[in-house]
Amino acid sequence: MNGKLTIRDLRALLALAVLLVLFFSPVLLPEPTLYSRDISHYYRPAYQLAATSLQRGTFPFWNPFISCGQPFLAALQNGMLYPVSLITFLFPFEAAFKIVFLIPFFLAGLGLYLLLRGFRLPPLACLAASVLYCFGGVMSSLVNLLTTLAASAWLSFVCLFFIKALEQKDKWWGWALLTACCLSLEFFAGQPEILYLSILVLLIYGLLASPGRYAATFKILGTTVILVVLFILFELLPFWQLLKHSNREAYSTWESQTFWSLYPGQLKSLFSSWFSQPAAADNQEWLKNIFFGGSGVFLAGCGLLSGKTKKTWLAILAVAVLGLLLSFGKYTFAYRALSWVLPGLKAIRYPVKFFFLFNWGLALLAAAGWHHWFQYQEQYKKSGILLLAAGMFMLAGYGFLSWPVIFLDLGIFSLFLGGMALCRLPSRWQGYGQAGLIAILFCGSAVHTFNTQKLALLSFVEHRGDFKQQLDTLSYNRYAFTPKTYAVLTGNAQDTRDYQVEYTVLDQSLWESVPNMAMVGHEFVARGYESIYLNNFYSFYWLTSFQPGPASSHILDLLGVKYLVSLWPVSSPGFDLVKQNVWQIYKNNNAFPRVFLVNKEVVTADLAGTMHRMQEHISYGTTARIIHYDLNRVTIEAESGPDSTLVLTDTFYSGWRASVDGGPARIFPAFYMFRGIDLPAGKHEIIFTYRPDYFYPALLVTLLAILTSIGYFLRELKAWSQDK
Numbered sequence: 001m002n003g004k005l006t007i008r009d010l011r012a013l014l015a016l017a018v019l020l021v022l023f024f025s026p027v028l029l030p031e032p033t034l035y036s037r038d039i040s041h042y043y044r045p046a047y048q049l050a051a052t053s054l055q056r057g058t059f060p061f062w063n064p065f066i067s068c069g070q071p072f073l074a075a076l077q078n079g080m081l082y083p084v085s086l087i088t089f090l091f092p093f094e095a096a097f098k099i100v101f102l103i104p105f106f107l108a109g110l111g112l113y114l115l116l117r118g119f120r121l122p123p124l125a126c127l128a129a130s131v132l133y134c135f136g137g138v139m140s141s142l143v144n145l146l147t148t149l150a151a152s153a154w155l156s157f158v159c160l161f162f163i164k165a166l167e168q169k170d171k172w173w174g175w176a177l178l179t180a181c182c183l184s185l186e187f188f189a190g191q192p193e194i195l196y197l198s199i200l201v202l203l204i205y206g207l208l209a210s211p212g213r214y215a216a217t218f219k220i221l222g223t224t225v226i227l228v229v230l231f232i233l234f235e236l237l238p239f240w241q242l243l244k245h246s247n248r249e250a251y252s253t254w255e256s257q258t259f260w261s262l263y264p265g266q267l268k269s270l271f272s273s274w275f276s277q278p279a280a281a282d283n284q285e286w287l288k289n290i291f292f293g294g295s296g297v298f299l300a301g302c303g304l305l306s307g308k309t310k311k312t313w314l315a316i317l318a319v320a321v322l323g324l325l326l327s328f329g330k331y332t333f334a335y336r337a338l339s340w341v342l343p344g345l346k347a348i349r350y351p352v353k354f355f356f357l358f359n360w361g362l363a364l365l366a367a368a369g370w371h372h373w374f375q376y377q378e379q380y381k382k383s384g385i386l387l388l389a390a391g392m393f394m395l396a397g398y399g400f401l402s403w404p405v406i407f408l409d410l411g412i413f414s415l416f417l418g419g420m421a422l423c424r425l426p427s428r429w430q431g432y433g434q435a436g437l438i439a440i441l442f443c444g445s446a447v448h449t450f451n452t453q454k455l456a457l458l459s460f461v462e463h464r465g466d467f468k469q470q471l472d473t474l475s476y477n478r479y480a481f482t483p484k485t486y487a488v489l490t491g492n493a494q495d496t497r498d499y500q501v502e503y504t505v506l507d508q509s510l511w512e513s514v515p516n517m518a519m520v521g522h523e524f525v526a527r528g529y530e531s532i533y534l535n536n537f538y539s540f541y542w543l544t545s546f547q548p549g550p551a552s553s554h555i556l557d558l559l560g561v562k563y564l565v566s567l568w569p570v571s572s573p574g575f576d577l578v579k580q581n582v583w584q585i586y587k588n589n590n591a592f593p594r595v596f597l598v599n600k601e602v603v604t605a606d607l608a609g610t611m612h613r614m615q616e617h618i619s620y621g622t623t624a625r626i627i628h629y630d631l632n633r634v635t636i637e638a639e640s641g642p643d644s645t646l647v648l649t650d651t652f653y654s655g656w657r658a659s660v661d662g663g664p665a666r667i668f669p670a671f672y673m674f675r676g677i678d679l680p681a682g683k684h685e686i687i688f689t690y691r692p693d694y695f696y697p698a699l700l701v702t703l704l705a706i707l708t709s710i711g712y713f714l715r716e717l718k719a720w721s722q723d724k
Contacts, residue, residue, distance in 0.1 A: 009117065012127040015435075016109045016134070019442050020102060023135055027098055032455045034101060037144040041529050045519040046078040047097060051088045053631060061632050061655075062690045065518045066528025067537050068478075068559065068673070069651040072631070074238035074692060077147045077190040077531060081235055084150065084189075101143060104153040109134040111156030112360075116367045118160055119312060124434045125374075129367035131438055132296040135445035137269070137289030138359040147190030152356050154189075157182045158198045159205065165220045166210055174716055176220050177709050180227035187232045192239075193348045197357060199225065200342070201319050208315035230705035238692035241654065247538035254330075260350035261329025266290065270297055287352055291448045292362055295413040295441055300362045302369030313368060320361025326354035373417075374434065384421030391415035409444030416440060476594045476626050477562035480526040524594075526561045534651055536673035539607055554614035558671060560649045562591045592649065595636055597621035600643045600678065603670050610672040620647075634688040640679040646686060648675045659687045 026032050035044075046063075049072075053060040060080070063072035072078055079085040084103050087096040109130035116126040133139065142149035158179055165175035179202075186195045199221070206217030229236065271294045292300075304317070325334040329351030339345045391414030397403040398411060420433045518525045540555055563578075564570060564586040575586040598620050604610050624638035624646055638646055652669040658677050659665060661684055670676025675688065 008123045012123040013110065013113065015127060016130055017106060019131065020105055020134070023446055024102055026455060033094065033098065034143060034455065039144060042516055043146045044097065045516040047085065047088050048093055049519040050078055050080055050085070051093055054089045058631055061692060063519065064631060064650060065522060065524055066516055067530060067533060068526070068649065070528070070530060070534060071238060071242050071653065073235065074242040075532065076192070076239055079147065079190050082150065082185070082188040082190065101146065104150045105134050105139065107153040108139065111153065111160065112363060115156040115160045116364065118163065121367050121371050124431065124438065125367045125370040128370050128438050128441060129363045131442050131445070132292065132366055133360065133363035135442060135449060136359060137291030137449045138356055140449035141287045141289050148194065148353060150189035151186040151191035151194035154182045154186050155198055155201065155360060159201065162202050162220065166206065166213065166216060172220055174713065176224050177227060177712065180224045180231060183224065183228045184231040188235070193353065196344060196348065197354070201357070204318055204322070205315045208318055209311045211311065227705070231702060234695060234699040234702045237694050237698050241693060242532060245535055245653065246532045247535050248532060257346060257349055258330035258335065258351055260352045261331055262327040262352045262355055264328055264331055287355070289449055290355060292359065293441065293444050294410040295444060296362065296366050299366035299369040302373050303365035306368060306372035316361050316364050320358045323354045323357025323361065327352050327358065384418040387414045387418030387421065391418060409440060409447065413437065413440045476524060476629055477591070478524040478526050478560045479563035479565055480561045526559050534653060536669070537651055540673060557588065557590045558592055558614065558649070560592050560594050562588055564588065592620065593622060595624045595626055595646065595648045597624050597638060597640055597644045597646055600645050603645045603676055605669045605672065607672045613671065632690045636686040638679060638686060639683045640681055642681045644679045645670060645676050646679050647671065648688065650675055655692045656688055656690050660684050
């Protein structure tokens with residue numbers, strides 16, 4: 001592979017950066033911001049919590065503000081340890097958060113460009129493929145899934161460094177280290193599934209593109225995997241612990257694993273997003289668009305039919321086909337068959353995410369097609385005539401018969417390509433013509449993939465109501481939103497679909513109803529929005545969802561939900577209306593305090609016993625109070641009688657430790673999901689602190705691995721400079 005970059009390469013990469021700025025120019029203005037789906041539901045509040053916490057000098061191991069407390073570092077999707085996330089910690093949040101979305105697009109284009117240059121393709125062919133990949137429907141759809149977007153951007157770098165390692169018989173170690181670093185970045189970005197897929201891609205490439213060097217492939221790949229484990233160990237262990245205590249086992253059925261599968265009929269959307277129907281693929285909200293463009297598909301076809309038999313391109317084709325077959329999920333037998341062969345495949349939900357491999361492979365093949373077309377265009381004069389005729393036909397249909405806009409950019413592209421095939425232009429003008437074709441590809445993608453409905457005014461986001469102020473309370477009480485949360489926690493049978501109209505009209509109310517925004521105001525909500533829920537909390541949620549009745553209301557009380565924020569009137573007994581604006585806010589007169597004292601005999605650690613206790617009136621003491629509440633630390637003062645148990649209504653989870661008056665105390669599950677400790681009679685100071693189990697030993701191992709790697713690179717750099 002050629003490792004030298006020329007001035008033409010720098011111009012091409014500068015052009016890619018300029019196109020990126022043009023594509024996202026509405027977002028880069030001061031007022032508009034991205035907000036739709038998971039951007040607002042999950043990523044914005046999580047990133048903002050991480051940024052504000054670190055700026056205050058607190059590392060957020062734990063998130064106490066949603067779902068009665070969840071591990072924060074272990075959740076991965078918060079991007080805590082992803083280097084790009086540092087931008088939000090160091091600079092003003094809103095501007096930095098926008099940049100976080102732009103960087104993966106440029107990295108994806110840069111990585112694809114460098115990989116293709118390594119295959120010795122010319123700069124303009126590499127730039128055309130980068131434009132098709134970066135501004136296509138898949139990458140635009142992934143804006144809603146920041147973790148997948150950020151992780152997938154590293155795939156090309158992973159392949160580039162792995163291929164370099166295969167080419168080096170003696171000095172492969174350094175390239176294996178770089179491969180491991182990029183794979184680790186995929187993990188830190190929040191997507192272990194992308195890490196898994198990348199390793200699978202490397203295995204396919206090594207077996208198909210380097211026959212006869214199987215031993216080297218397995219040696220380099222095995223070394224890389226070991227290095228990755230060492231690099232990510234200090235976050236891998238907390239993540240693994242979270243999985244063991246999570247509700248992910250509820251998704252072990254075939255139906256749940258393949259719920260979001262790509263309907264084969266949706267492939268027509270590759271040519272034009274005009275054909276897309278959101279319901280065609282099981283309402284895949286985040287993959288609304290798989291547009292690659294008729295021009296892009298044409299170029300990829302040229303790459304396939306160009307007569308290239310190099311093993312490299314066969315490996316790329318195999319990856320693309322595998323990604324497509326896997327993305328079909330439940331619609332083909334291939335996914336079930338491969339799930340028996342590939343270890344760990346069953347743990348990956350939503351097969352549609354595999355489609356990005358097909359999109360990536362198409363972009364690489366399109367570069368090969370571009371290069372072949374312009375290298376041998378003298379042989380395609382007849383094809384040029386056909387392209388000119390097709391271009392005029394499509395433009396006429398668009399202009400006079402109101403054909404979809406796809407025929408406009410396809411027609412212009414065909415005219416340009418056909419004209420260049422017929423005319424013998426000087427090399428400089430050939431370059432200008434190819435640059436014009438790249439501009440057409442970009443404009444065609446921009447028309448079909450950038451959805452302005454993803455934008456909202458920044459003031460609309462920043463003016464979200466602070467419910468602590470609206471409720472006139474500075475306590476640690478929880479609140480719950482309706483309709484979803486109230487219906488879940490109380491078993492209310494009222495059909496929330498009746499309120500779709502209000503939700504559509506009251507966009508401000510919809511924004512305020514996102515539970516995870518509680519992280520921004522350091523508020524406490526009973527239920528949040530997470531990809532992984534702790535199993536003890538999820539069990540309560542399941543019971544209140546599917547077994548409504550008196551026990552459900554008692555659980556609402558036990559969770560300490562002091563306030564209900566509702567879109568419609570609540571007539572349940574025990575709730576008083578305290579404020580009414582766009583929302584109606586009700587006070588729950590039966591809510592337990594966040595911390596209380598009960599007799600030891602009342603406390604139960606199992607779910608069945610807890611549900612039985614919920615039918616009874618539990619007498620609790622109020623002589624315990626929270627005097628300090630931090631993310632990873634809670635300080636409580638209590639005056640207890642004999643045989644007392646203190647209950648903090650936050651989730652019980654391994655890693656929490658307690659001390660009473662400076663001495664260690666055992667924490668046990670109280671009422672199945674909360675933290676309890678036994679207290680002797682008297683006044684006490686109780687401190688709960690959280691650190692993930694084995695975090696510091698694992699961090700030491702990771703630091704040693706990183707320092708050793710840095711030492712190796714410094715030694716190689718010194719040897720290289722001496723050779724020069």
